[in-house]
Amino acid sequence: MAPRAAPKSAESSDKVGVICRALRRAIIEQALEPGAKLPEDSLGERFGVSRTIARHALGQLAAEGLVELRRNRIAVVATPSWQEARDAFDIRIELERLVVRQLAGKLTKAQVAALNAHVDAEDAARGGSDAVSIRLATEFHILLASMTNSPILVRYVSEVAYRCCLTLSLYSRPHSSECGVTEHRAIIAALVKGDEAKVMGLMHSHLDSVATRALVAPAPQRGRDLLDILAPYAEDDGGERVVKMAKAVRAR
Amino acid sequence: MAPRAAPKSAESSDKVGVICRALRRAIIEQALEPGAKLPEDSLGERFGVSRTIARHALGQLAAEGLVELRRNRIAVVATPSWQEARDAFDIRIELERLVVRQLAGKLTKAQVAALNAHVDAEDAARGGSDAVSIRLATEFHILLASMTNSPILVRYVSEVAYRCCLTLSLYSRPHSSECGVTEHRAIIAALVKGDEAKVMGLMHSHLDSVATRALVAPAPQRGRDLLDILAPYAEDDGGERVVKMAKAVRAR
DNA sequence: CAGCGGCAAAGTGCATGCAATTGAGGCGGC
């Protein structure tokens, strides 16, 4: 919450950083659905800056994979394919296993308290909107990562967690509720106990269950983006062959 | 080489992309040492574009961790701390284990051929400059990652591999030569054989050996940046205590 | 009535200009 001294890398220039954070949050809370348009000047107007800055922010977000930038076209909130969603979760699992491995048995009392407080907040938000509880669940993982004191790891876990958040809004059922608060508590307990293998397994199954519960199936129709639906049909020249076969049949 | 249709995410606008790629390459080949200044207008002039574009490119590179951006100051090539270097390698190990796990036994003949060709190129470059062989070794890993067809994984592996490259130039001995070409060949062989566990272990030990061979020690003096040398002494108040002890001794 | 060509609005790509901040060198005071 405190105005962290120096984020050190990009988006430090604040004007850009503010927009990035706002957009990120809007995206993961699904205020901006995948495919939503993000014209530079509307953004600039909304945030009281020029297009230059809005553009820069979009660039950063695109680098994180939350936004898609196509030349001469309006930027849109990314619409990851189902496969990309699954890939993101796979990467996330490995990364977060690394996090808990580094953290097992090394948490200070203050850190444990912070984690518990966060999970309490998650519990409290149970009744509220789905978007908020998803965000809180995601932030739990980021909080965990930030305790490793490894800026790189924090960055990657954050990014991939945001991406997963984004995909959840695309492919998950209306709500999967109960986003594993009890599992979060179990992870904290295992971390305190310091059992590396146990906590790695816990994290693995936690994320894996979220992934499989959420990414229900190749999602035949849920991708609201035409491009997405068409993707499998654009396979190199496989389409060609089918077309030819169809023609042959017709000619017969 | 071909003007790839659509890199799909950021840096697609080409002018920006060209600068990014050039800078990246210059950095990993150590033409630009860590700490080297990157003023926007020199860059713009050099590449025949305006500051706006150069600035945007620097933003992207900063997001990748290759460049450090400080408000109102000239951008510089990043100077990762020793700890960050180690963290990067740890992440890289996990990510690349994932790569080979996904690839084991699934490579097409063409892919195997491409890999072999690349390793041959590495072999051929043995006599040449260190920078080139380091770059080739890095590109082998990126080539491998690109075969997973997971854009996210490719991006992360690339980024972290570049970062590792960067740290090698900071902390490794003059040259560790023999960057494990034989190990690369062994990995290919194991991939073809399809032995997941074997190839994961191989990749792990390969990267780990590179890391430990390169990151020789907390590198007492090699960090040419004053800030870096001073970093360990800025530890909270630990420094204070030492100073007090020193004073006490002197006072005696 | 379907298809096609062109026109205008919207939006991005990029350069340039001006204000603000920083770092360095010179100058005066101690």
Added chain:
DNA sequence: GCCGCCTCAATTGCATGCACTTTGCCGCTG
């Protein structure tokens, strides 16, 4: 002689302007 201050060149922060591209609409034609 050394230290602090002040001024100025260098450099970034940001907004605006112009050119080009895309898109959606409208009327024309067959």
